[in-house]
Amino acid sequence: MPKRDALKIEKKIISRASTTDTSLLTASYLISLQIAKCKIPYSIGEELIKPSLIAACNEVLGPSAASKMKDIPSSTDTVKRWISDMAEDTETKLIEQIKKLKLFALQPDKPTDIQSKSILLTYV
Numbered sequence: 001m002p003k004r005d006a007l008k009i010e011k012k013i014i015s016r017a018s019t020t021d022t023s024l025l026t027a028s029y030l031i032s033l034q035i036a037k038c039k040i041p042y043s044i045g046e047e048l049i050k051p052s053l054i055a056a057c058n059e060v061l062g063p064s065a066a067s068k069m070k071d072i073p074s075s076t077d078t079v080k081r082w083i084s085d086m087a088e089d090t091e092t093k094l095i096e097q098i099k100k101l102k103l104f105a106l107q108p109d110k111p112t113d114i115q116s117k118s119i120l121l122t123y124v
Contacts (some may be wrong), residue, residue, distance in 0.1 A: 016082035045074035
């Protein structure tokens with residue numbers, strides 16, 4: 001088999017393996033959002049939420065739905081990355097909205113932390 005044909009086959013295999021269903025990614029983002037809102041360790045997605053989803057889907061919707069739940073990305077690193085992405089997106093949108101405003105107010109504040117170190121906070 002020529003190298004060119006082998007390369008084409010490898011590209012197909014890689015693209016097939018790296019493609020994730022959009023609904024699975026959306027579910028992963030939604031789970032990550034709930035984890036962030038509850039302020040709980042990121043590992044709970046893989047340790048508790050995903051196994052619970054699989055068990056519930058297996059009982060209510062059947063084994064085919066449960067097998068699809070197994071494909072939801074929920075590792076600690078993935079949850080951390082999704083939460084970081086969402087925070088960055090929120091910050092970007094806020095900055096864009098502020099840039100569009102003609103007038104806005106700044107409210108500086110100088111609170112201290114537990115060690116009596118000053119922190120500069122600015123509210124927009």
